[in-house]
Amino acid sequence: MKCPPWPKGKKLVHLDLKGAPPRVEYLNRLIELFSQLGVDGLLVEYEDMFPYEGELKLLQATAQPAYSREEVLSVQELARSKGMEVIPLVQTFGHMEFVLKHRPMWPLRELSHCVGTLNPHKEDGVKLVMEMLRQVVELHPDLNTLHIGADEVYMLGEGEESKLWLGSPGCTVEQLFLSHVTKVAKAIKEAWPHMTIIMWDDMMRSMSQDTLKASGLVGLVQPMLWDYTPDLDVDKTVSLLEKYCSAGMSDLWAASSFKGSTSVYTCVTGTQRHVENHLQWLNVAASLSAGVNLKGIAITGWQRYDHLSVLCELLPVALPSLAACLQTLLHGQFSAETQSKVTDRLGISSVEVEAMGRTSSGDLLFPGRRLAELIVELNSLLDSEDIRFFENNMFVRGWFSPYQRQRRTVTPLITMQIHSQASTYLAMLQQKAEAVREQMVHVYPDSTAQEWIEEHVSPVMAPLQRITEEIGACVKEMVP
Structure with a gap:
């Protein structure tokens, strides 16, 4: 109209x-x-x-x-x-x-x-x-x-x-x-x-x-x-x-x-x-x-x-x-x-x-x-269900639950696959976040780039990092 x-x-x-x-x-x-x-x-x-x-x-x-x-x-x-x-x-x-x-x-x-x-x-x-x-x-x-x-x-x-x-x-x-x-x-x-x-x-x-x-x-x-x-x-x-x-x-x-x-x-x-x-x-x-x-x-x-x-x-x-x-x-x-x-x-x-x-x-x-282009790309990654809800996927819930992690009773083969997938997502996020930071500091103070990444990227990466670290510790106890 x-x-x-x-x-x-x-x-x-x-x-x-x-x-x-x-x-x-x-x-x-x-x-x-x-x-x-x-x-x-x-x-x-x-x-x-x-x-x-x-x-x-x-x-x-x-x-x-x-x-x-x-x-x-x-x-x-x-x-x-x-x-x-x-x-x-x-x-x-x-x-x-x-x-x-x-x-x-x-x-x-x-x-x-x-x-x-x-x-x-x-x-x-x-x-x-x-x-x-x-x-x-x-x-x-x-x-x-x-x-x-x-x-x-x-x-x-x-x-x-x-x-x-x-x-x-x-x-x-x-x-x-x-x-x-x-x-x-x-x-x-x-x-x-x-x-x-x-x-x-x-x-x-x-x-x-x-x-x-x-x-x-x-x-x-x-x-x-x-x-x-x-x-x-x-x-x-x-x-x-x-x-x-x-x-x-x-x-x-x-x-x-x-x-x-x-x-x-x-x-x-x-x-x-x-x-x-x-x-x-x-x-x-x-x-x-x-x-x-x-x-x-x-x-x-x-x-x-x-x-x-x-x-x-x-x-x-x-x-x-x-x-x-x-x-x-x-x-x-x-x-x-x-x-x-x-x-x-x-x-x-x-x-x-x-x-x-x-x-x-x-x-x-x-x-x-x-x-703007990089923020759109990174935001799309951050919003993808595979990454955002990684802890809820079938393999993590079925073979790497909190109970299993606590007792270090895990299936090495599957947990190593989980580790590989989490590591891939982490690398993708780190690469995109670094590209965003690089562009952002041309436009904004360093403190803005730091705040934006800590607010939007770090909370999504934290569970993935935690899983990779815990899998490393568990597998060490079960694989010669």
């Missing part, structure tokens, strides 16, 4: 740097590609990769160095030269795991065991986020727009101070949320009167129009409504955007997804799922009343669900999905013509990374293509 193309407004690509932060050389190649794909701006979530200074220096990553001040400036300069705006995203309420995990910051948690939520009653909390914002703004010359996060503020109202506060008449968790965000937004406007402020919308979805009108946020912030599902409910989303508009928040944003929203540990991006999400967003945009001023859409690419979760798909495997989603927005549909624009632009035979085909022409059109 064809919709009108995405209406006026910016198409932002979200760069989530809280996991697998690309080397700056690779970021520069991505920016070149993004400009060819029609991207208008970058929504950059630095987290611990920002070069915080002074008392905030402890927020910098330790697994790999944070980007230097010069690198942050050079990336902006290249983006600006391509006509792209850079909008930093700095969390100021929820998802502050990268801040509140540090011992000196523990007293600022809403609840001791909830690492992500800031205590809204402590003045030091507002001072902290304002200092974070001040350092980010200072390193972004001519900045006009800031995203202050504020999504998924888990356990809000559960802390002791909040419970006391909620005991007063008329005090609700909704008011508690709104008062903190309003305080932060007002402080930003005081420091930088020209600044446009965007925030995630999810904490406001169940609030009434009257609550929003009375919140003090009207005229201060522009909500960004996010939904990453392929079966996004169009009517519900339209009515939500209309509600925000009726409450006085007529400047609104959408947020879709090109990766990082399928499951928390996905390795390979499926393009069709993300295209369907964008087709639904096109339906939403086409159904809005004239009063809603859609400022644009942020196409998110989460690298982790939160600071302490595992890595989602890496950027190179998601580039076909991103290109397909952008073309879908530009054309209002995902036709054969739209698909061929993607395949021609990236030099691939299919928009699905698993079927994109091997080429020897290098990856000039597709930065990180070889890494």
Whole structure:
């Protein structure tokens, strides 16, 4: 079905740097590609990769160095030269795991065991986020727009101070949320009167129009409504955007997804799922009343669900999905013509990374293509039932069970065959993993390659290694 193309407004690509932060050389190649794909701006979530200074220096990553001040400036300069705006995203309420995990910051948690939520009653909390914002703004010359996060503020109202506060008449968790965000937004406007402020919308979805009108946020912030599902409910989303508009928040944003929203540990991006999400967003945009001023859409690419979760798909495997989603927005549909624009632009035979085909022409059109190919190949091996469920195969369960291993009563002939098969699988995995690592360190820090292999490859290899070692020990006792 064809919709009108995405209406006026910016198409932002979200760069989530809280996991697998690309080397700056690779970021520069991505920016070149993004400009060819029609991207208008970058929504950059630095987290611990920002070069915080002074008392905030402890927020910098330790697994790999944070980007230097010069690198942050050079990336902006290249983006600006391509006509792209850079909008930093700095969390100021929820998802502050990268801040509140540090011992000196523990007293600022809403609840001791909830690492992500800031205590809204402590003045030091507002001072902290304002200092974070001040350092980010200072390193972004001519900045006009800031995203202050504020999504998924888990356990809000559960802390002791909040419970006391909620005991007063008329005090609700909704008011508690709104008062903190309003305080932060007002402080930003005081420091930088020209600044446009965007925030995630999810904490406001169940609030009434009257609550929003009375919140003090009207005229201060522009909500960004996010939904990453392929079966996004169009009517519900339209009515939500209309509600925000009726409450006085007529400047609104959408947020879709090109990766990082399928499951928390996905390795390979499926393009069709993300295209369907964008087709639904096109339906939403086409159904809005004239009063809603859609400022644009942020196409998110989460690298982790939160600071302490595992890595989602890496950027190179998601580039076909991103290109397909952008073309879908530009054309209002995902036709054969739209698909061929993607395949021609990236030099691939299919928009699905698993079927994109091997080429020897290098990856000039597709930065990180070889890494994407190798990850697809390795992922296919890791998912094969013969390898993943090796311990459950008939021979292992029948002739090398835990009982037999413990008593060293095994049939040498069959166990040696098991050993041979396990060794073959191990060698295949080791070879592919080494090839992935070799390519990955060109694009990412060594720590990312290490983490990816330990998360995805090591758990599959461990049972095979254990079996080969145990068979060696058993056979030694039974064969002269």
